[in-house]
Amino acid sequence: MSSYIEGILMLSGINLIAVLGLSLLTGFAGLFSFGHAGFMAIGAYSAAVCTKLLGLPFVAAIAAAALVAAGVSWLIGRATLKLKGDYFCIATLGFGEAIRLILDNFQGLGGARGWPGIPPRTTLLNILILDVIGVVLLANLVRSRHGRNMIAVREEELAAKVAGIDTFRYKMLALVISAAYAGVAGALLGHYMTFIQPKMFSMVKSTELTIIVIFGGLGSISGSVLGAVVLTFLPELLRAVDKWRLVVYGLAVIGIMIGRPRGLMGGFELTPKSIRAHFARRREERAIKAGRAAEDGDEALSGEADGKGGL
């Protein structure tokens, strides 16, 4: 595999971890965040402190990144989760920018000029392992009682409250877990780039993550996976169109959102079970058509062609 493809795969995997976390917060608990790059920055810097300054192993650095990001998110959550809807969103936006500006000003870790010389510990293998762990953990969480409670909060907070769900607690849980995911992603990114700069964690990065979640489909883990891979590869695939790359990228995202307003996988989940169910349905359809074909030959041919195309 060329180092180019490997690099983009690694970036997709790193983005995926951050997106999974955000998917829990936005897709399942219904809270929009425009400050997740801030948690990534916290993760990236704490992990770099662990490996570069303290000489700890990479695993410990990743754990520390998750913990620190989760801890900070808990503090932020205490202060802001009482806010409803848009107000929370604005608060996270302010948080993300604040983190970036603090890092810009903090000369001990390089300030705006960035922090070079971080050991290159991130490999495709450890990204893949963390991706799998991330997906499995999240899939189990959203199917558990806690996950269903989060969905209840997303669907109708007041009703959830009436039903006896501690909505604040579940929103907090979603925020803390998603921040931990972002922290891990930041740790991986820092040790992939070997250089971190506050500029890398600007609001653009936060919005990018939110776009991936919505593009993939709210409330769908497989959608987040697909979205992260597609939207990380897309700008690189579009290098063929030169300067129009980002215009085409934007148009493609708009086009797909118009064509599929709920995102690529909105509401659907790609699991072994759903795949089996899909094929079972296809078989059934084909059987019906075959039955019809026996009746009149010509029409069935075109009917079957349509059936194949309509995925």
Place this chain on the structure above:
Amino acid sequence: MRIRNIVAAAVVALALASCGGEKQADVIKVGWFGALTGDQAVWGNNEFNTVKMLFEEINAAGGVTVGGKAYTLEAVGYDNKGDAQEAVNVVRRLTSQDKVVAVLGPNASGNAIPIAPILEGAKVPDIATVATNPKVTVLDGKVKPYNFRVCFIDPYQGAVAAGYAFDVLGARRAAVLYDVSDDYSQGLREFFIENFEKKGGAVVADESFKSGDVDFRPQLSKIKAQNPDIIFMPYFFKEVALSANQARELGITQVLMGGDGWPSDQLISMGGAAVEGCYFVNHLDYEDPDVADYKARYLKKYGIETELNGYLVHDAVVLLVDALKRAGEPSGEAIAKALESADVKGITGRIKISPQTHNPEGKDAAIIKIVGGKYIFQQKYAAE
């Protein structure tokens, strides 16, 4: 159905694009990357245009002879929007897919630093243009084997600005306004203050803003209250023009001074009278007879004036061609080795690469004053 067709078309296009560049024996591929889109696009386009123009000229004159064989040069350029992550992607692509033997650019230090491990892995040298952060070529006291540059570095630029302000302009009290979220601005500020204070001057105000700000009046008012002799503004021309205009509105009449982020046609058209009589440190003198020829050729070919980056990428090409000729074979390793002992005359001055730092040694800075809407060269100035 339709989406599937589009995806299929994209895959086919990609496949064609990736295998389109059939390898020819007598072509040397040279990579370039920088910002062709985004707020740094002016410089990126200027650099890439210059590289393409120079390669065409070199090829028309028979190409480059490496190890007794004539080769033509081909430029492979990619946009990275000035983004560090994309810089890494692009260099991975250039080295593993396009198989370039050397990379030219980028202009931004924050993009030049993270590509070092990839260059080392692929054994392909890079010549940065105006990446002035010392850490681009040297990290923790060790020189990076495949990173080179053709410009002076920030500590030197800061020392030149401080020295000129103190010794020549006679300033004793300086104020600094800088962009806290910009790596270049932070570096230059630090080295200016360090050197100005070492000389015995006092920095009476040290104010900051962040990228994207358009109102500088609060900071300027504080600076005005301190009544400094000079105001140092180490950031880019757009903000320079805005803050200079606002400073004049507030009645600040002091001389403003800046670094190599200033020179641009935009500065004069946006700043106008506000930047009249101000000074900045530059890589070269625009009226130097050495640069006149390149300037004219660029104007003739593209119909617009070249920017600062063009001159430096011109010298990066000069440096590369010289190294190619001496390398004996068109391979990244051989070129990197040849670059270490390079000593050529570029249009921005003599470029003698130091093997210890991979920086051009003893490159003088030019002090430019804005007079009557023109950049008037004052003197070559070397800091001790």
